[in-house]
Structures are given as C-alpha cells and as structure tokens.
Amino acid sequence: QVQLVESGGGLVQAESSLRLSCAASGGTFTFYTMAWFRQAPGKEREFVAAVKLSSTTTYYADSVKGRFIISRDNAKPTVYLQMNSLKPEDTAVYYCAARNRYFSSKYSEYDYWGQGTQVTVSS
Numbered sequence: 001q002v003q004l005v006e007s008g009g010g011l012v013q014a015e016s017s018l019r020l021s022c023a024a025s026g027g028t029f030t031f032y033t034m035a036w037f038r039q040a041p042g043k044e045r046e047f048v049a050a051v052k053l054s055s056t057t058t059y060y061a062d063s064v065k066g067r068f069i070i071s072r073d074n075a076k077p078t079v080y081l082q083m084n085s086l087k088p089e090d091t092a093v094y095y096c097a098a099r100n101r102y103f104s105s106k107y108s109e110y111d112y113w114g115q116g117t118q119v120t121v122s123s
Contacts, residue, residue, distance in 0.1 A: 014122065019080055029074075038090075048060075050070065051070045053074055058070050093119075
C-alpha cells in the first residue's frame, strides 16, 4: 500500500520561503513520477511541479517557474518543493501525488495522493 505523507506547510508573509516534503513508502518507486498539485478554495486542483525518480528531469507550471524548485532523495524516497518568493496567490492546499508512469500534469492520472498541507501567504 503506497502512502504519501506531506509536511512543511504553514502561514508566511509574501516574499518568504517554505519547503514542503513528501515521504513515500509502501512501494517500489524507481520509475515513479512524483508531483505536487495545489488547490485553492473554489478552484480546480492544478499542477505545480513534478520530477521523475529515475532521472533529473523536472517539470513546472508557468506560474511557479523560477520561484519553486522540486527535488528528490531516492534513498528515502522523499520529494521536496522549495517555494521561494511566495505570493498571496500561492495560497492553497498542496498535495503530493505519485504515478508509476511517465510524467503527466493531469491530476486525474495520478494514482496515489497525500493528505495535503495548507500553505497560506499573507500580503
């Protein structure tokens, strides 16, 4: 049973930084794609960033490119999302997701989800 556990959310001021972590367990993750999505109140869940555990290839939504960095530690395995220069519009519940296939930015194509962690950015 694959489990994803997020941590690291919180309340910060604009232009601050936060790092989210997602610890995976219960499976063999060699060829997995790990991703971060977020969902703000009243909005659809949207793709933020993703990384293939078998390579260094990363993917980002245009809205976070240049501010967020996704990385992974395959030994654990854990995926991180370093969020810099945070803006009030980054406020959302952030979810970690995984799928045992190539990259996709569609949340419906991910098989496993964490419980979510709240990120609130005040202006």
